[in-house]
Amino acid sequence: MDFKLELKKYQELVNEELAKYLRKEAVPESILNHSVEYSLMAGGKRLRPILMLKTYQLFNENIENCMSFAVAMEMIHNFSLIHDDLPGIDNDDFRHGKLTNHKKFNEATAILAGDSLLNQAYIVISKSLLQEQQLERKIRALSEFTHSVDRMIAGEYVDTEYEGKQISHEYLEYIHNNKTGALLKACCRIGAILAGAQEEDIENITEYANHIGLAFQIKDDILSETGDEKVLGKPIGNDKEKGKCTYVTKYGLEESQKKLEVLTKEAIKRIEKYGEKGEFLKELALYMMERNK
């Protein structure tokens, strides 16, 4: 398997699916729909839906039954980015090298575009429930989904609340586990649940998710300090300036890098048992560790 090629293939697949939900009709709220499209199609890495689809494929080949949830999760991720960037929260001007939603449109539009995307995720899932196949699995997946979004919002709140304050290791982990970790964990669990995996495998894949989740956030913190502004598409060194407490500002770069590597190794261990089928998820963990944006 050529990892990069496979990643690109799945990114395109997710983009095609997302494009099906874009609203092109001339309606009074057209600009709201443009603004949703602007953010949703701004060139994200699609890590969450791909993580879900590839976890699903550990246990089941036909990803069709998983696609709605994968797309819905990407909508949630993008809603959270639009709202996090708002002047009232992070007040960021750039994302993926483009103006943030409220800078490109305006604040009211960005607030409502975020609201709309959050809700559209549930439109997509509810459509999938109407199809009635594998209803039990889907309802369990929906429950995981709703709770992960709840945790993500709580994590974002705590992150915002403690900006500029010294926080304990416990709080820092709380923020990471919720703000970034919750959705990544849900992606893996939902993939496994929808595919009909055994409970034991669902737990195992949850451990994989927990490790890459924390690793993902630490990598984000490292990139926020040392990344290339042009590649990253947003200003560097903002965290220290804003008094944000991150892994890097708390433990330094070297310690953070070490932790990142240990977590990635631990994550990969969980996938060994799936042999060749797990190849992509192993490579994905490495890719997330080595990424430059």
Next chain:
Amino acid sequence: MDFKLELKKYQELVNEELAKYLRKEAVPESILNHSVEYSLMAGGKRLRPILMLKTYQLFNENIENCMSFAVAMEMIHNFSLIHDDLPGIDNDDFRHGKLTNHKKFNEATAILAGDSLLNQAYIVISKSLLQEQQLERKIRALSEFTHSVDRMIAGEYVDTEYEGKQISHEYLEYIHNNKTGALLKACCRIGAILAGAQEEDIENITEYANHIGLAFQIKDDILSETGDEKVLGKPIGNDKEKGKCTYVTKYGLEESQKKLEVLTKEAIKRIEKYGEKGEFLKELALYMMERNK
């Protein structure tokens, strides 16, 4: 039936149900939970959940199966109020005679409290789906629910977008149908669907909802001009000042009052066929017409 007494009884019932979902534990995001509680328990009239429950009771006595959706709808209504009041949208300082959420807490908290409430509505519904009784009805109700929220957000967007501009009758109706009408219509339809009503009755009750929905918005517009500031709990005459196009600013008070009365009468006609069981919904239409807040 003593309408006022019955209304109060159901308001208390809804409040008790909502209280079950308030989060009291000491968690890092406690203040976010306080802020959700602050808005959710600020003394709203609970019209939407009561409308749903009472429509349900036209066809089915045991309201237990409807309660989750009723509570979820009230959460949606409150999320929309929190976000509408934000500085980036309506920039209102008071609601129900109390400071708006972002004034009492701060903007970040208000944005995230709204997001959280929107998502909590789906947590509540997903719990109800896990119970598995009447699954087919619940899934259809969820679909109605998601689409009504979508329409409400679109209506709010168009309302904001056209503030201070002259708009056509068509656009004014579009705003009303979506911003206020969509949720009210969904309340009636979901009540009927969950109760197992015949399609013919679902359509009939939809007509009732469409009429009271538009009546409700016209009454809101009238109160915005002529209401008692102390009773209403928010400043009067704001619409004209902000250049908002409403029924009243467009057609004048007299014409608006006439339209309100015709719509209410039409709504009541739809309920005649349910005899005594429809008494409350008839009285409710009159109450909504005559309310002073």
